[in-house]
Amino acid sequence: MNALKKIAWKTLGLMGYAIQYGCIAHCTLEHIADYVLCYGPSMEPTIHTKDVVLTEHLSTKFYKITKGDVVIVRSPTNPREFICKRVIAMEGDHVCTNPSSYIKSYEFVPRGHVWIEGDNSLNSTDSRTYGPVPYALIRGRVFFKAWPFESAGFIKPPPEDIKKRVR
Structure with a gap:
């Protein structure tokens, strides 16, 4: 016993x-931190399908997300999904929604929202489709690509043409 x-x-x-x-x-x-397996072509060439990225959650909790950050966001169209996009504009900014057009149109980003887009603009469903996204839907900031090993490293800054679209 x-x-x-x-x-x-x-x-x-x-x-x-x-x-x-x-x-x-x-x-x-x-x-604090997390890892995410990404799917879809919307963030190519920065992040490809089946890339594993590391995210941190402290930036979102302390409102330290800035223009150019790659973030994981709860999808505004399907709350069961998370999407990976780049922050193009913050609250109060005006973002050009059709940069290749002769006549430019700008969208205002309201308070408490961000404008997100994929780096692969020809193959991305993003704020151009569903408008500004509430900041509360941001899950974390991507800071490192961990897999595949040959392309591992810190996330690249945004393309220069993105900066020209915000005023």
Whole structure:
């Protein structure tokens, strides 16, 4: 009977450690940093399908997202999906929605919103389709591409033509 008690206490002790480590892992992935497997061509050539990127959540919590950051956002059209896009404009900015046209039209980004677009503008569903996105939908800021190893590194800055579209 004494041996059974020892086994029970050891099992409970191990379960306690497993629960503690699980809580630490959950809090880390939810509030500090995370990894994401990306799909779709909208961020090419910066991020390709099946690339694994590392994201951090502190920038969103402390409102430190800036123009040019690549972010993971809860999709405005399907809340079960997350999308990866680049922040083009912040609240209060006017962004050109048709840069290749002779007559330019500008969209105003209201308070508490951002304008996001994919780097591959010909193959991206983004703010040009559904308008400004609430800041609260931003999940995290992508800071590092981890996979594949041969293209691992920090995320590149935005193309120069993006900066010209915001006033």
